[in-house]
Amino acid sequence: MARREPLNREKVLDAALALADEEGLDGLSMRRLAKALGVEAMSLYNHVSNKADLLDGIAERVFAQVEPPDPELPWQEQVRSAALSMYRAFRRHPVVPMALVTDRSNPTSVRALSPLDALVGALYAGGFDDQGAWRALGAVNSLVFGSLLLSTGGFAADVREHAGATNVGAYVTQMNPAALPHFSRLLRWTQGGGVDPEADFRHALDALIKGLENQAS
Amino acid sequence: MARREPLNREKVLDAALALADEEGLDGLSMRRLAKALGVEAMSLYNHVSNKADLLDGIAERVFAQVEPPDPELPWQEQVRSAALSMYRAFRRHPVVPMALVTDRSNPTSVRALSPLDALVGALYAGGFDDQGAWRALGAVNSLVFGSLLLSTGGFAADVREHAGATNVGAYVTQMNPAALPHFSRLLRWTQGGGVDPEADFRHALDALIKGLENQAS
DNA sequence: GGCGTATGCTTACGCTGTAAGTAGAGGAGA
DNA sequence: TCTCCTCTACTTACAGCGTAAGCATACGCC
Missing domain, CATH: 1.10.10.60 (Homeodomain-like)
Known part of the structure; x- marks a missing residue:
């Protein structure tokens, strides 16, 4: 045998x-x-040990691809590059964020978290106190995972094939324009193509970081 | 009978x-x-007709609780109040955002989207062009759903019972402080209590809106 | 009174995650 | 070399899932 x-x-x-x-x-x-x-x-x-463990494992594998930011840069740049690196790593494996949200098992491993540790360090160095760093971290993570999930998950799944459409605007395929005038204008625009999820994310991230600067005390 | x-x-x-x-x-x-x-x-x-249809139905029911913003207010306030209303509606039913991400069925109904339509209208009225409104809407939605998912889903589930802990910082229960020094400082702080997810979300939303103002052209 | 239609029940299929028990191969010690 | 222990993989089985197909019942209308 x-x-x-x-x-x-x-x-x-x-x-x-x-x-x-x-x-x-x-x-x-x-x-x-x-x-x-x-x-x-x-x-x-x-x-x-589990299916949950399996999902954890693949999530950790993707986390490991995230590059920690250069600690010499100003904190804004560190946040930007860490967030973008997370976004890109998970974009390469679109289902993994959904796995993270869905499963509910072990605490995440140290290895997966080390890029986030660097990010928190940057926030502290930038003058945030504990609560400020906590909030800034939560905001950035929410934006990263929210963008990923809305552009990948059920929301956009039914129109994913349309012109790379993404985000919440995309999940309406037919509607009465009179009922939702602004929304349907927006939707019509997206169907002209040219929607780029990563560029959209970068814009959102820029706005968030700009806003966080005011809160850095 | x-x-x-x-x-x-x-x-x-x-x-x-x-x-x-x-x-x-x-x-x-x-x-x-x-x-x-x-x-x-x-x-x-x-x-x-389906389990997916069932999930759609409950999502729509929650969406219907979202209050459209007052169109007389400046766009920043409209965005803030619409986003907060969405956040609160879904917070009352924590599993629904996960259902939205997980399922992948029909396009969302007109009724569910009408608060978002008002939000888009506010953005247009605030001077955003199509792309700007698209991006701003995506950013706000990402932040709302990201916050909800990170504070509810698998990420935080294993420590949900700790002091209302939330967001990505929370899903580490034991760690070597030397390996993740900043992170463990932050985690220790959260365990002092006083973490308030809605207040954190509001802070993040304020920052994002502040940043969007610069992009309103 | 009879009939069409809507409602709910029964049964069944193929799928899921995984507990429990078994077979066989590789390495270690005599 | 023989034996035993451990580790890997396979087999079987169970309870649960979503839902397709078919059947029974009860209502509203002629």
């Missing part, structure tokens, strides 16, 4: 991330993942 | 929302909902 190359956690997580990227979060089941690895479902439990 | 008071869509949605509030999104299954209504699961399909 031919001995198979043994599994390990890394291979499982790699395959899980690939499968999720390809088929969406719904397509990622233990059985399908096992099949993709040429293995039975229960074998995965030797390397992953 | 005693004739039962007949079901209707409204009753189904009411019960679904109540069940979801009470048991979380995972606790909301067709079978359990049916049992709560004293009915068999398949009977629900006479009033709801």
Whole structure:
């Protein structure tokens, strides 16, 4: 009986991330993942304690791609680059933010959090006190994950194929223009193309950072 | 055989929302909902075409609680009050934003969107062009839903019981302080209590609106 | 009174995550 | 070399899910 190359956690997580990227979060089941690895479902439990653990694992893998900001830069630039790096890392794997929101298991690992630690450090260095840093961090994270989720999740899913449309404006496909005049003008504009989610996010981030400057005390 | 008071869509949605509030999104299954209504699961399909349709329905019900802003106010105030109203409506039903992100079905109804229409109108009136309004709307929505999701979802779920802790900072329960010095300082601060998610959100919203003013051209 | 239609129930299918038990291969110690 | 221990993977099984198909009942209208 031919001995198979043994599994390990890394291979499982790699395959899980690939499968999720390809088929969406719904397509990622233990059985399908096992099949993709040429293995039975229960074998995965030797390397992953749970499905939640599996999702944690792929989230951590994506977090690890986030680059910490250069501590020499002013705090505004550090916040901007850290936030953008998070945004880009998760944009490459659109289902992962949904996994983060959906699952509810272990505390996130130290490794995943280290870029955020640098970000908090930048805020402290920029003159924020504890509450200010807490709020600024929450605001930035909310904007990053909110942008990701609104441009990826159910909101926009039904029109994702339209011209790269994104965000909440996009999830209306037919409407009575008289009932929602401004909204339908906006929607018509988006259908002219030229919507770029990352550029939109950058704009929003710029605005937020500008506003945070006033609160830095 | 005693004739039962007949079901209707409204009753189904009411019960679904109540069940979801009470048991979380995972606790909301067709079978359990049916049992709560004293009915068999398949009977629900006479009033709801899908589980996704069910989730849409409860989301719409929450959207309907959002109050449109006073069109006499300056656009900044309109944005602020509309965003806050959305935040509060969804905060009362914490699982609904997750349902919105998770499901992927019909376009959202006109009724649900009318407060957003007013918001877009305020942006146009404030001097934003199409792209500016699009971006501002996306930024505000991202912040609202990001705040809701981070303070409710998997991120914070494992520590939700700690002192109302919220947002990304909260999902670390034990860590090596040396590895994440700034983060653990911040975390220690949050455990002193006094974290108020809505106040934090308001601060973030103020910052964002301040930043958007610069972009209003 | 009879009939069409709407409502709800029953059964069934294929899917899910995962608990429990079993088989076999690799390495360690005698 | 033989034996035993551990680790990996497989098999089976269970309870739950969403929902398709078919059947029974009760109401409103002719």
